[in-house]
């Protein structure tokens with residue numbers, strides 16, 4: 001079993017380990033406000049802090065210039081009215097274009113009432129000459145599509161946009177656009193980021209994301225028991241070999257290769273070996289083994305056409321089943337035997353196709369790694385849900401199968417059966433190349449083999465995969481496997 005570096009409070013390097021980056025859902029945000037009010041922190045005070053943060057963000061990033069603040073009818077608009085006043089007090093030329101007024105006696109109405117400056121009609125002309133637009137129309141909890149009138153004004157903007165909470169129209173829970181959302185240069189997120197700041201297309205619309213603390217009393221966020229985080233080293237620790245280790249104590253990953261595409265198994269094996277698996281076996285058919293042996297020679301066992309029984313079972317064994325695999329009877333039989341033996345199992349590619357329309361066949365797997373197409377093939381209607389709410393679709397799939405679901409893409413979502421979700425954001429687009437997913441499934445196997453629990457193993461593997469991928473032209477999947485030591489080094493330098 002793995003030896004993790006001992007936590008040592010006296011070791012100053014450990015201070016760099018970040019706090020988990022919770023991603024708040026709109027409902028959690030509402031509960032937070034309520035809890036704050038009960039703890040004696042008023043919405044007025046929070047709104048003042050939010051408006052101040054927005055004004056400061058503008059002053060930090062731009063020189064004084066004509067600003068138009070688009071203020072909506074809710075508290076998002078309230079933040080806008082506060083920011084307008086503070087920018088004007090700092091000598092900036094500011095005009096407010098209000099899209100409806102806040103309800104009487106509301107905190108936002110009070111903020112609006114304190115505005116003595118210029119007001120302009122809410123129209124496309126109003127934003128035409130602005131040097132900066134502050135978008136405080138709607139926040140992350142938008143409950144319906146953006147009204148056409150608001151869209152017309154947002155579309156007319158030519159100046160950089162500073163968005164409050166989210167670019168209006170962006171759904172903070174899912175990262176989807178409700179009708180329309182503008183592309184911001186900067187988004188000021190309040191207290192914590194939202195899933196929609198990390199999921200696509202939301203992440204791309206936010207521009208630079210600034211998360212500002214509003215001064216909530218300590219302990220309130222913890223009390224929310226948030227179940228969704230940005231994926232990162234705060235959620236897991238990578239296994240680090242200790243002096244007493246030997247190859248048999250670092251997990252044995254068996255990659256089941258198909259007869260026709262053994263290259264995929266080779267990549268998964270490379271991922272597993274680079275990610276620290278002590279032993280890696282590629283179980284191939286005779287034909288597949290011949291292909292493998294003809295390729296660039298790699299150390300590690302290659303067993304030709306082994307009877308499945310010879311390999312299933314045994315301490316520390318982890319299977320990676322699917323890369324390059326044809327969903328035939330042999331594969332079906334192997335999947336059943338591995339499940340029966342209770343070995344830990346990562347299912348990818350051809351292994352998932354074996355379970356098309358039959359997710360119950362995946363019960364017993366530790367981790368499954370579908371891309372969007374495979375996900376739809378296995379989970380039917382959940383595939384449609386994944387188009388609009390990726391975390392929820394992955395969460396339901398995890399609960400259905402009991403496996404940790406890695407729903408891949410440039411915003412890969414990792415979901416556990418108990419409802420935990422990590423959303424990844426470090427993957428460069430160079431990963432969009434054949435075989436990079438195979439490398440990932442191998443890394444998942446290595447993490448399981450070294451003793452990480454499935455959710456931590458999957459989230460760590462996805463982060464490592466992203467950090468391992470070189471950027472720039474000419475990157476192929478082999479380079480991703482080769483980049484894994486560098487990714488480990490990056491983690492060790494900063495977090496270990």
Ligand SMILES: NC(=O)C1=CN([C@@H]2O[C@H](COP(=O)(O)OP(=O)(O)OC[C@H]3O[C@@H](n4cnc5c(N)ncnc54)[C@H](O)[C@@H]3O)[C@@H](O)[C@H]2O)[C@@H](O)CC1
Nearest residue numbers: 046047050074075076077138139140143144145146165190
């Ligand atoms: N805890 C926090 O994070 C804090 C949040 N604050 C601000 O509060 C905002 C959330 O406030 P609200 O809940 O009032 O939400 P919004 O400011 O987004 O506004 C909701 C209002 O807009 C209406 N509305 C929603 N969708 C609409 C549509 N498509 N067309 C027309 N009207 C629509 C609703 O009926 C409601 O009146 C955040 O975005 C943030 O800016 C701060 O003021 C203070 C602290």
Ligand SMILES: Nc1ncnc2c1ncn2[C@@H]1O[C@H](COP(=O)(O)OP(=O)(O)O)[C@@H](O)[C@H]1O
Nearest residue numbers: 408409410427428429431432434435436437438
């Ligand atoms: N544009 C992108 N940006 C970041 N990561 C990407 C992008 N496209 C694909 N990926 C990642 O690359 C991998 C591709 O896996 P997959 O689709 O299974 O390919 P293959 O089966 O060829 O290995 C996944 O981990 C996915 O998250």
Ligand SMILES: [K+]
Nearest residue numbers: 135138166168
């Ligand atoms: K907004």
